[in-house]
Amino acid sequence: MAPLSLVLPDELIHEILLFLPPDDPALLVRLSILSKPWHRLLSHPSFQQRYRKLHQKAPMLGFLYNEFFNPTEFATSFVPATESCPLSIPGYKLPNFDVNDCRHRHVLGCVCLFEGLFPTELMEWTTTAYLYSSETGEWTVPTPGLNLDGYVIQMHNVLVGGALYFLLTYGPHGTQILKHDIGKHHFSVIEQPAAAVVLDHGTVLIAVEDGMLGIGHLNNLSLCLWTRKAGPDGTVVAWTQDIVIDLATFLPIGYPTIKVQLITFVEGGDIIFASTALRVHSIDLKLLHAKKLRERPNFGGLYPFTSFYCPLGMFILF
Numbered sequence: 001m002a003p004l005s006l007v008l009p010d011e012l013i014h015e016i017l018l019f020l021p022p023d024d025p026a027l028l029v030r031l032s033i034l035s036k037p038w039h040r041l042l043s044h045p046s047f048q049q050r051y052r053k054l055h056q057k058a059p060m061l062g063f064l065y066n067e068f069f070n071p072t073e074f075a076t077s078f079v080p081a082t083e084s085c086p087l088s089i090p091g092y093k094l095p096n097f098d099v100n101d102c103r104h105r106h107v108l109g110c111v112c113l114f115e116g117l118f119p120t121e122l123m124e125w126t127t128t129a130y131l132y133s134s135e136t137g138e139w140t141v142p143t144p145g146l147n148l149d150g151y152v153i154q155m156h157n158v159l160v161g162g163a164l165y166f167l168l169t170y171g172p173h174g175t176q177i178l179k180h181d182i183g184k185h186h187f188s189v190i191e192q193p194a195a196a197v198v199l200d201h202g203t204v205l206i207a208v209e210d211g212m213l214g215i216g217h218l219n220n221l222s223l224c225l226w227t228r229k230a231g232p233d234g235t236v237v238a239w240t241q242d243i244v245i246d247l248a249t250f251l252p253i254g255y256p257t258i259k260v261q262l263i264t265f266v267e268g269g270d271i272i273f274a275s276t277a278l279r280v281h282s283i284d285l286k287l288l289h290a291k292k293l294r295e296r297p298n299f300g301g302l303y304p305f306t307s308f309y310c311p312l313g314m315f316i317l318f
Contacts, residue, residue, distance in 0.1 A: 076109065193215075205265060
């Protein structure tokens with residue numbers, strides 16, 4: 001009888017590694033350091049493609065936020081979702097960088113250098129958009145200008161069914177929704193549910209799993225979730241209120257009078273970021289569970305970073 005081999009075949013190792021949890025990137029790093037063959041396997045494009053196809057939803061590895069120290073001095077920081085996240089450099093801040101959006105492993109932002117004072121006169125409230133193709137390296141022609149009637153576009157947005165949706169706040173008619181149809185390259189404005197008493201910054205846009213647009217808003221400590229339903233012919237019928245969640249049952253409020261503020265929705269994760277006077281929390285809409293992310297900073301924006309981590313270019317010990 002032949003002796004039992006303790007060496008697993010490569011095919012079996014490949015299948016085992018596919019089931020590594022994507023929300024623990026430190027585990028991928030440790031396995032890559034442990035073995036050169038495992039490192040080559042984990043960093044190979046074919047493995048990454050199968051890994052993404054199996055797990056489908058990219059995990060949230062952390063979030064970026066803009067921290068303001070005074071009107072002309074600010075920085076961007078990255079906060080990992082786990083303590084051993086390899087993407088994190090403890091205490092590092094990127095000075096004078098303002099994050100505007102984060103999606104598909106890319107961060108959109110700008111470097112701002114201030115000289116002198118800001119002008120006090122407001123410009124005309126008109127917006128337009130250009131689309132950039134990474135394949136051709138070219139920009140499209142702009143959309144026709146849209147008069148915002150005093151509204152401010154919030155940079156947090158969701159991608160639903162070939163369109164980007166933004167919140168319009170501080171306007172004369174309450175919070176509204178700006179839609180940019182990417183295929184038609186066209187802007188339109190959508191009203192929120194008439195029954196929803198929504199205050200500015202009290203609303204987040206949600207990408208519902210079945211490809212529909214949703215919103216969440218607060219009524220005191222109740223989180224109300226709505227979906228924009230469509231009829232058989234594809235036309236929108238109405239906003240439908242799906243569920244009301246009592247945040248006081250699991251969110252550590254402390255005092256009933258403490259104000260809760262919704263920040264943003266994590267696409268593909270069924271998670272909403274919310275803040276109280278002291279802390280920033282992530283709220284799992286399915287598990288009805290809250291997790292403290294950090295003590296509340298003086299931030300001007302908070303952007304989830306979702307991606308499948310790949311240990312490329314790492315130093316291997318042996």
